[in-house]
Amino acid sequence: MPTELRRPERTFTIRQLCTEFKATPRALRFYEDKGLLTPARDGMNRVYSYKDRARLILILRGKRVGLSLQEIREILELYGEHDEAMQQNAHSLKKFKEKIVDLEQQREDIEGAINELRAACDRIEKHLAEKRPDLLPKAADYDQMLRARLDGHGEMVGAK
Amino acid sequence: MPTELRRPERTFTIRQLCTEFKATPRALRFYEDKGLLTPARDGMNRVYSYKDRARLILILRGKRVGLSLQEIREILELYGEHDEAMQQNAHSLKKFKEKIVDLEQQREDIEGAINELRAACDRIEKHLAEKRPDLLPKAADYDQMLRARLDGHGEMVGAK
């Protein structure tokens, strides 16, 4: 069993991907239903490849930036049918460029939203500092939170 | 009627705001239902102030960056109850800081998505240039699109 363990051939169960990305089995099956994923099968059971995992990452990120599953599917479809459906691609091109403009707008919006939230936080903190300093959270809390959030994203290979 | 026309006192009908921001009356009433807007009344009719309009802008931008109406409401509520509900504010503070972290993540996501869409566009364009140059859109089209998108955002005061 020498070449058997080569990394790119590693596969994942539905639950492994779910716990890794905090999704639910139902969601992954739903994506499959909608044509965004097409894992292999071992008997009845789904077997996800590295490629499937990569697609899932794209799906989840797409969702985070506000794309619909439909839009995500269109994007994913580009990575496959290189040669066929040329006319389709010409159409996709247009939609993608529109989407880029959308996203650039959205990026601006996010900048603005971040700034406002920061300002709001400052206001609250000043307010609290004056009148109820006891309610101010310890710095450690926030630190803790950041740490927890970052934990979910290390490229871990072995199980916990 | 000298002071009568001072700008900050200008009011808006529901339709004016809708056409200005490409929303629907139903949506504005829905936001009101959910406590995000509370326009004055002239008899039965809603009368939106400059403040209401400002809130609406925040609502719409919040939506674009993926906030739920619920989250938007929480943010808007900060601009009002300055003194009361202090404990509440301490809680909001935490949620806001979380949201900031979220948004920063989302900004990264958007960067990534933009880059991938650009790459995808490049691929398609190269592909088309080689095999079906006839399908390539004229540069003018894209230009047109950009222009249209920018038009919607000038701070216009007079009607069309």
Added chain:
DNA sequence: TATGCCCTTTACGTCAACGTCAAGACCCGG
């Protein structure tokens, strides 16, 4: 062999964010 645990499919339920009528008030020009 029984007890779990994880997998499967099918099907109905849910929640947000509106859309879409329906039925009626108000005002305005002809």
Added chain:
DNA sequence: CCGGGTCTTGACGTTGACGTAAAGGGCATA
């Protein structure tokens, strides 16, 4: 006084993205 247009309040429908419960298969461990 009669449409026509804009406003109002219900109330029900819709769409996307799943949640949840039911009914069953497969494998392992006690």
